[in-house]
Amino acid sequence: MKTKILLIIILGLVLVGFTACDEIVLDTSADDIQLSAGHFSIAQTPDEIEYTPEDPDETYEPEEPEEEEDDRIMYIPIPPMPLPPPPPPPPRYRIALTFDDGPSQYTSYILDVLEQHESKATFFVLGNRVKSRADIIRRMAELGNEVAGHSWNHRNFANLGADAIRQQISDTSAAIYYVLGEQPPPFFRPPYGIVNNRIRNVATELGYSIVNWSVDPKDWQNRDADIIYDIVIDRAVDGAIILLHDIRPYTKEAIERIVPSLIEKGFQLVTVSELLDYLFDEVALGGVYTGLRR
Ligand code: ZN
Numbered sequence: 300m301k302t303k304i305l306l307i308i309i310l311g312l313v314l315v316g317f318t319a320c321d322e323i324v325l326d327t328s329a330d331d332i333q334l335s336a337g338h339f340s341i342a343q344t345p346d347e348i349e350y351t352p353e354d355p356d357e358t359y360e361p362e363e364p365e366e367e368e369d370d371r372i373m374y375i376p377i378p379p380m381p382l383p384p385p386p387p388p389p390p391r392y393r394i395a396l397t398f399d400d401g402p403s404q405y406t407s408y409i410l411d412v413l414e415q416h417e418s419k420a421t422f423f424v425l426g427n428r429v430k431s432r433a434d435i436i437r438r439m440a441e442l443g444n445e446v447a448g449h450s451w452n453h454r455n456f457a458n459l460g461a462d463a464i465r466q467q468i469s470d471t472s473a474a475i476y477y478v479l480g481e482q483p484p485p486f487f488r489p490p491y492g493i494v495n496n497r498i499r500n501v502a503t504e505l506g507y508s509i510v511n512w513s514v515d516p517k518d519w520q521n522r523d524a525d526i527i528y529d530i531v532i533d534r535a536v537d538g539a540i541i542l543l544h545d546i547r548p549y550t551k552e553a554i555e556r557i558v559p560s561l562i563e564k565g566f567q568l569v570t571v572s573e574l575l576d577y578l579f580d581e582v583a584l585g586g587v588y589t590g591l592r593r
Contacts, residue, residue: 390567392537395574395590396420396557397512398545399449399488402432402439405551410435414442416558418568422545423449423488426471433478440479445570447510448472448487456489456498464501484572486510486588492542494587503585510571512542513592516553519544524552531557535566538578540590 398409401424413420422439424446429436439446448471450456456464468487475483485507489498492511502509516530527549531541543550561568574590575582582588 388565390562391565392535392567393569393574393577394535394537394561394566395540395569395571396543396554397423397488397510397540397571398543398550399423400425400453401545402428402435403546405548406432406435406545407438408551409545409554410438410442410444412555412558413444413568416562416568418558418562419443419445419570419573420568421445421447421571423447424471424475425449425453426451426467426474429471429474429478436475436478443570445484445572446475446479447483447571448475450487450490453490455491455493457493457495461497461501464498465505468501468505468507484570485584486571486575486582499585499587506584508582508584509587510540510575511587511589512540513590514539515542518542518547518550518553522549524549524556527553528556528560532560532564534593535561535564536591536593537566538574538591540571540574540588 396418398406398420401422406422409420419442422444424436426448436446448468450467451470452467454463454467456467459467471487472483486509487502487507488510494509494511499509513536514531514534516527516534518527521527521530527543531543531553535541543554545551558568569577575588578591579588
């Protein structure tokens with residue numbers, strides 16, 4: 300009997316326990332695994348999970364990011380184009396180079412230098428050299444230079460009568476006309492630059508003015524290209540007329556430096572006609588023009 304009563308009590312206790320357990324929960328989201336059923340739970344803490352500790356000696360190497368495929372257009376940087384050189388400044392001054400007593404064997408070289416620098420000059424030629432050097436005379440004109448008379452054979456006009464002076468001027472102009480097909484400009488330069496009333500009267504009568512110079516480097520005397528160069532560059536001013544001779548080897552040597560240096564200093568190398576236009580409103584017949592000097 301006692302045994303029966305004990306079994307009933309045990310059975311009753313078991314039934315009460317099961318009715319109290321109304322839910323069973325398995326939580327897998329937590330670090331520990333927890334099985335809970337009502338008031339009861341079985342837990343496994345992180346300490347109990349097996350894991351391999353990281354090797355402390357192993358250096359950390361971050362994974363290299365995968366290279367993305369670049370489907371953009373390849374860009375190759377192009378170095379900037381060098382800027383073109385600035386244009387030369389406009390010339391501020393005008394100057395006239397004049398060459399007397401030619402043409403000669405040096406004249407072509409002087410023409411080359413002028414052409415190379417897009418510059419012009421005036422050649423006061425001797426009438427008796429014009430026809431025999433017609434090609435050079437024509438090239439002077441073709442390049443825009445001016446061809447004017449300097450007498451027929453370099454006689455000193457001061458020692459000549461009016462008729463002889465007239466002949467010297469007219470014959471030279473006729474020779475230039477013969478070669479170029481056009482009259483020379485309405486001025487001439489007397490040999491040695493000598494001017495007197497008789498010469499001026501003949502000039503007026505024939506329709507000419509007289510053109511001398513403002514700068515004389517004495518290239519017939521200074522047989523040194525450096526001296527000729529220095530004098531011209533030192534005395535070059537706006538409106539100057541420079542006296543040179545294209546029959547002198549040192550002049551030929553000096554001119555290849557004179558022309559670019561004058562341009563660099565802001566001079567435009569013009570003909571005598573252009574310079575007279577620049578300096579004067581009117582050019583008088585028989586008038587003597589020397590250009591401006593410092
Ligand atoms: Zn002369």
